[in-house]
Amino acid sequence: MPVAIILAGGLGSRLHPLTKTLPKPLIPLAGKPILQYIIDLLKTNGFNRFIVAARYLGHHIINYYSGSKEVEVYLIDSKDTADVLRILADIISEECFLVSMGDILTNAPVIELYKDHVKNDAIATIGLKEVENPLPYGLVFLNEKRRIVLFTEKPISLEVYLLSVAHYKYRGESSYWNLVNTGFYMFDNEIINILRENESLMDFGRHVFPFLLENDYELRGWIMPAEAYWSDIGRIETYKEATWDLLDNKVSGVQVPGVLKSSGIRIGRNADVKGELIPPVYVGNDVVVEVGAKIGPYAVLEDGVVVGRNVTIHESIIWNRSLLMDESYVYDSVIMNNVVVKPGVKIVSSVIGAGNVVSTDLYRQKLDVVKEVSPYAQD
Structure with a gap:
């Protein structure tokens, strides 16, 4: 299995004051940090080497995993998400590797993202999720072969969304309209050379993926199963919602610590x-x-x-x-x-x-x- 690189350096400003003394990936979520839920998910999907790229308050992550033999934590001064790969390039020898954001709660079968990437000739495969309203997340359009034909990260207006749908539908280039980026990516190692040769590419969503599309690289999408749970824990409201979903057993297959004493009650x-x-x-x-x-x-x-x-x-x-x-x-x-x-x-x-x-x-x-x-x- 390839290495999993988890990006854990963000400021988490929208979660303030929770992130005043703690990096977002270490925020407690019913008994263990968000980051540990991600690592546990990847373990169950066959990954066995984890590189955590820390920055803001990263010493807390180093301390938390100081006794771990499988989690490598690097405190790095990266300018943005893609810059992490430039800095860590010398320790990434695998032909392909996974990149995960450090603020996600999901039970998605990420092994299927890996398999999809391996069997197809794409430089990158993005994990996607169908949602009712993609506007807060930007646009990701796929054609019938699951190739990405449009990717934009920033939130967009309804007018831009409808015009984009009409344009790509008219051209017959897109079969999926309600997909969002889940923060899971598979890359071929070639991406590191591309980043080294193009130093202005700093962020995956704003720079790297649009660059790959503009230069005719094959960029694929893997869609999570409809029943898979996924939450981007970026605000206090979504933090609480994800916590209640865990307590309600809506995140099937994800283990909350403690002993189940009776229905809905876990005690440490x-x-x-x-x-x-x-x-x-x-x-x-x-x-x-x-x-x-x-x-x-x-x-x-x-x-x-x-x-x-x-x-x-x-x-x-x-x-x-x-x-x-x-x-x-x-x-x-x-x-x-x-x-x-x-x-x-x-x-x-x-x-x-x-x-x-x-x-x-x-x-x-x-x-x-x-x-x-x-x-x-x-x-």
């Missing part, structure tokens, strides 16, 4: 739960839930969270080592690690940065990080 090691869990709920390792507390539906308590008496938490994600004191109430919120919520405080539709002490009610508020500490113990 050494958890002490005296309160009520209303599924779906994930409770991490060493969590304490006191008498009278009601957790769920749709709640995640990451490792080391302590929940006091008569606390209510639903539709919310609580990161590691946070303390919610007696009678507090949390709804539709994300609370980062090492936060203290004082007794009786109500938090609704808010995001609380790491290290805050919350002593007044909050509604639709976003508190910045006050303590730059990772949720992971080894950091």
Whole structure:
């Protein structure tokens, strides 16, 4: 199997403050980082060598995988996504290789993308997904032979979309109109020479793929099965949605940590739960839930969270080592690690940065990080 290169260097600005102290691929997602879900998926699809290209806060990724023999983490100063391949070129000897974005949750059979690429004579094959509305993602049009005839990365207007559909339909060049780029690519090693010879090609979507099309390289598309789950976790809203989808078992085949105690309830090691869990709920390792507390539906308590008496938490994600004191109430919120919520405080539709002490009610508020500490113990 070829090597898998995972791009984990983005700033994750739309997820702020979650990414103030942590790179986006390490954001906790029901018991483990987004990045680990990607690696686990690739393992089940036969990949056994993983190169993680880190940049922003990359030392956290290095620390997290410091004991791993199969995950190689490189802290590199790349200018954009495609520039990563230039920098790592000397350690990529395989005839073809996979590139994956580091902020994806999916259960797609990526091995089929690899097989499709190997059996066809294309320099690159892009993993695609059919969606109802492709406008926020740009355009990818395929012909009946699954060759890409149009690729544009940026979000587009409805007018441009309809004109493009009409144009390519009239020319008889496209059979697929509602496809989006999923962030999985297979490349032949030849791409590295192309990047070296064309130093202005920095980003796959904005530069590399349009360049390949303009210069008559064969660029193919592989379409995920319709039943495959896929989510690009780029905003706090999609982060919460992906978490609830995991709890609802909508991402079949993807293993959430912990032991399934009853339908929709997963509990980690050494958890002490005296309160009520209303599924779906994930409770991490060493969590304490006191008498009278009601957790769920749709709640995640990451490792080391302590929940006091008569606390209510639903539709919310609580990161590691946070303390919610007696009678507090949390709804539709994300609370980062090492936060203290004082007794009786109500938090609704808010995001609380790491290290805050919350002593007044909050509604639709976003508190910045006050303590730059990772949720992971080894950091």
